[in-house]
Amino acid sequence: MKLPSAYQPEKYEGDIYALWENSGVFKPSNRGHDDYYSLTLPPPNANGDLHMGHALTVAIEDSLVRYHRLQGKAALYVPGADHAGFETWVVYEKKLAQEGKSRFDYSREELYRQVWDFVQKNKHNFEAQLRALGASVDWTRFTFTLDNKVIGTSYQTFKKMWEDGLIYRGSRIVNYCTFHGTSFSDIEVVHEEEKTNLWHIAYPLADGSGEVVIATTRPETKVGQAALMVNPKDKRYKHLVGKEVQQPLVPDKNIKIIADEYVNMDFGTGVVTVTPGHDPNDYEVARRNNLPMLELITTEGKLSNNVPQEFRGMTVTVARQTVVEALKKKGLLRKVEDYTHSVGKCYKCGTVIEPLLREQWFVKMQPLATRAIEELKAGKIDFYPKNKKDQIIRYLSELKDWNISRQIPWGIPIPAFQNTEDASDWIFDARVHEESIEVDGKSYKRDPDVFDTWFSSGQWPYVTLDYPSGDDFKSHYPLSLMETGFDILYQWVARMIMLGLYVTGEVPFKTVYLHGMIVDKSGQKQSKSKGNVSSPLEIISEYGSDALRIGILNGQSPGNNQLFMPSKATGGRNFANKLWNIARFVEDKVGDNHHLKSTPTPSSRADHWILSRLNHASTEISKAFEAYRISEAYEVIYSFVWHDLADWYIEASKVQTNPSMLAYLLDSTLKLSHPFAPFVTETIWQTLAWEGDSILADQLWPRPVQFNALAVAEFKSVIGVITEARHITKALGVGRPKLYFNSAPLIEEEGILITLLGRLGGALKAQGSERKGLKLTNSGYDAWLDIDNLAAMNYLSSLREKQVVRQETIKRLQARVSNPSYASKAPKALVEQSHAQIEEEKQLLTSLDTEIKKIVKAIEI
Numbered sequence: 001m002k003l004p005s006a007y008q009p010e011k012y013e014g015d016i017y018a019l020w021e022n023s024g025v026f027k028p029s030n031r032g033h034d035d036y037y038s039l040t041l042p043p044p045n046a047n048g049d050l051h052m053g054h055a056l057t058v059a060i061e062d063s064l065v066r067y068h069r070l071q072g073k074a075a076l077y078v079p080g081a082d083h084a085g086f087e088t089w090v091v092y093e094k095k096l097a098q099e100g101k102s103r104f105d106y107s108r109e110e111l112y113r114q115v116w117d118f119v120q121k122n123k124h125n126f127e128a129q130l131r132a133l134g135a136s137v138d139w140t141r142f143t144f145t146l147d148n149k150v151i152g153t154s155y156q157t158f159k160k161m162w163e164d165g166l167i168y169r170g171s172r173i174v175n176y177c178t179f180h181g182t183s184f185s186d187i188e189v190v191h192e193e194e195k196t197n198l199w200h201i202a203y204p205l206a207d208g209s210g211e212v213v214i215a216t217t218r219p220e221t222k223v224g225q226a227a228l229m230v231n232p233k234d235k236r237y238k239h240l241v242g243k244e245v246q247q248p249l250v251p252d253k254n255i256k257i258i259a260d261e262y263v264n265m266d267f268g269t270g271v272v273t274v275t276p277g278h279d280p281n282d283y284e285v286a287r288r289n290n291l292p293m294l295e296l297i298t299t300e301g302k303l304s305n306n307v308p309q310e311f312r313g314m315t316v317t318v319a320r321q322t323v324v325e326a327l328k329k330k331g332l333l334r335k336v337e338d339y340t341h342s343v344g345k346c347y348k349c350g351t352v353i354e355p356l357l358r359e360q361w362f363v364k365m366q367p368l369a370t371r372a373i374e375e376l377k378a379g380k381i382d383f384y385p386k387n388k389k390d391q392i393i394r395y396l397s398e399l400k401d402w403n404i405s406r407q408i409p410w411g412i413p414i415p416a417f418q419n420t421e422d423a424s425d426w427i428f429d430a431r432v433h434e435e436s437i438e439v440d441g442k443s444y445k446r447d448p449d450v451f452d453t454w455f456s457s458g459q460w461p462y463v464t465l466d467y468p469s470g471d472d473f474k475s476h477y478p479l480s481l482m483e484t485g486f487d488i489l490y491q492w493v494a495r496m497i498m499l500g501l502y503v504t505g506e507v508p509f510k511t512v513y514l515h516g517m518i519v520d521k522s523g524q525k526q527s528k529s530k531g532n533v534s535s536p537l538e539i540i541s542e543y544g545s546d547a548l549r550i551g552i553l554n555g556q557s558p559g560n561n562q563l564f565m566p567s568k569a570t571g572g573r574n575f576a577n578k579l580w581n582i583a584r585f586v587e588d589k590v591g592d593n594h595h596l597k598s599t600p601t602p603s604s605r606a607d608h609w610i611l612s613r614l615n616h617a618s619t620e621i622s623k624a625f626e627a628y629r630i631s632e633a634y635e636v637i638y639s640f641v642w643h644d645l646a647d648w649y650i651e652a653s654k655v656q657t658n659p660s661m662l663a664y665l666l667d668s669t670l671k672l673s674h675p676f677a678p679f680v681t682e683t684i685w686q687t688l689a690w691e692g693d694s695i696l697a698d699q700l701w702p703r704p705v706q707f708n709a710l711a712v713a714e715f716k717s718v719i720g721v722i723t724e725a726r727h728i729t730k731a732l733g734v735g736r737p738k739l740y741f742n743s744a745p746l747i748e749e750e751g752i753l754i755t756l757l758g759r760l761g762g763a764l765k766a767q768g769s770e771r772k773g774l775k776l777t778n779s780g781y782d783a784w785l786d787i788d789n790l791a792a793m794n795y796l797s798s799l800r801e802k803q804v805v806r807q808e809t810i811k812r813l814q815a816r817v818s819n820p821s822y823a824s825k826a827p828k829a830l831v832e833q834s835h836a837q838i839e840e841e842k843q844l845l846t847s848l849d850t851e852i853k854k855i856v857k858a859i860e861i
Helices: 009-023 053-070 085-098 108-132 148-164 280-289 316-329 366-375 389-399 452-458 472-474 486-504 536-543 545-553 567-590 605-626 630-653 660-673 677-686 709-732 747-748 751-758 789-820 820-825 830-858
Strands: 036-040 074-078 167-178 180-185 191-203 211-216 227-230 244-247 250-259 271-274 333-346 356-361 382-384 416-419 426-430 437-438 442-446 482-486 511-515 738-742 762-765 781-783
Touching: 009 108, 009 486, 009 536, 009 545, 009 677, 036 053, 036 227, 036 472, 036 482, 053 074, 053 108, 053 482, 053 511, 053 545, 053 605, 053 630, 074 472, 108 536, 148 167, 148 416, 148 426, 148 486, 167 280, 180 356, 191 244, 191 316, 211 271, 211 356, 211 545, 227 280, 227 316, 244 437, 244 472, 271 280, 316 333, 366 389, 366 486, 366 605, 382 389, 389 486, 416 437, 442 747, 452 486, 486 511, 536 545, 545 567, 545 677, 567 630, 567 660, 567 677, 605 630, 630 660, 630 751, 660 677, 709 747, 709 751, 709 789, 709 830, 738 747, 738 751, 747 751, 747 762, 751 762, 789 820, 789 830
Parallel strands: 036 074, 227 250, 382 511, 482 511, 738 762
Antiparallel strands: 167 180, 167 356, 191 211, 191 333, 227 271, 244 250, 416 426, 416 442, 437 442, 738 781
């Protein structure tokens, strides 16, 4: 079979992936287990289509897996999906709303079944999308975070923590979204700067001797405080500590003024209220001072029955306005200031998070964090970029206890039951599908909450390998790599490290690679809500999967955000087409009856040179992959394919053809290119008669081959002669001059090649009667082009005119930026633009100077 004239990705990609999948090449069992490479796909949420962030993840991970598979390692790439508790629930709630329904129209069990069916449908969609991206995952090991093995492991971890005293049930201040009706951990709250007011409210002293003024951003909570407090070091209020004040809108209830070092003397008036049920810091103050824990705001975001009658049932927003008006009427509002502060919001709906006192399940984090910090400081895990290691250590050192309870129907039920007659009596039991159970004659009711999604996904590295007794766990743990976005370093990576160490006794992975976000032209993260999303499937449809992979990998580096526009895939498509055209040339020269040799037989200087370049490319690509410099690895193969192979060797082969060398080079080039462009390389491989029934994805990386160093050096000289000749003829606009030389055996022997590639009229040995033309100054030979010096002088004159223009432009720009008035009054962006223009002009001037010197030297014969 011969390759068609053009590569059409859509014609081949589906069949090629089916070939890989059906052949079993993605299974690590095809290789020995002594040297392995393993990673798991960060499980995409099973509630929708894949986006460009997923495409970036697959491009990075799959290129690494394919490279290590070609190195002969037992490469394991485990796919999966995340039930994504809250994320999926939000998506499904929107679906219900579109249907005119709400969660309150169904039982908890019915809702769970509906979401399950919804997720299963979407899961099949993104599995097809992963195949389209070329992910070389072992589908027989696919793991869903609601699989029995994941649930079972999560329960065993919960039980172990319970028995080890790391799990506790307690009333603590939690972050609560009143719209979605669930709590969050601290790290899931989005903080935004908001403009508001700072209200100054007077509290009359109970003894009638005066008043104390406090400043607050939340007047709606000043209808049920536990106390006022001041800093014990604040001399202004030291005499008031222990006295009582009247609550402004609760006249029949006085509260005390206490002293606590938590108070910031510089905030407002230096006096603040203590509202233990709605502020984590106030909660701690109340615990230290034995103050009552009052609930003023309910889970619906309304004022509770613990406030005066006239405010009960009001939403927070309405209550704020109403309380301010009531304070004005009472003459207790002293001042209102503009104020900007950080406000915590739900990362999905934007609702202001209410700190509420709720009884939840918590994990004691410091014992887990301490062990993780020790292992990180010992260098057990490498980070790319390296600075993320210090960041995660700082985060772990300040970690607070983790609230793992979520009040939604979708997720892994918490395996805990409460005694119906003794609220303090809780037991562990996995019979979560039953509302109530009987144990030792006592009746227990199931906790209705589910685990925070991160509790199960935090165990991803080992649960996907069938911990604790599975063969994969024994042979591929710890994972070689955990690759994910830097935006979930704390939510996911930190928790995986802590849980992995706690459960298995080992770090869960040896290396962490953190990619940045895909952003648009304005630097904004791509998201559906902003309408700036590029669809991977649309790009694949237009350009092909390899084009997308290359477009997204080229220029990518760990930890940095990346601009991606569909046009970036053009470069990837061009690379695929270049490989295709090279293969068509080689097929034509080699034929179908060739038998590939394991060791090439070079017969020309060009043969030896291209083998040296092949060795160099193979070595440099390996170095880059091993150091996780993936974009750099691509740049190496691109340069080899485009310049060394296509521009030089293929062209040289049109003069002297070595079929066995061409076949060997194509074989090796396809292997080196395969991690970046798996579809086109495999498609070409399958058409090569000499490759038989083999599969490229299952081959081994090219080994270094022998070459003659002298022949390589000589061919470099030939390239130098050709390059200089091309440059001069192009610069002067002359066509196909003759090249003359004295005593240059190399030019004489390679004259036909130099003539063809140099676009010359011939390469001739001088007889003594020829006129002297433009000298080749960089070749090291007594050689010249038969070009009239007048053409060179005219070219030189135009260069010098441009030189003067550049010099004048630089002087003008330097005078502008040196002007104090311009520097101080012009917009900063304009000043920076002027400096950048100066540097650009200097670079252009340097290039002109170099070209002038070159032409002057060429004329001096």
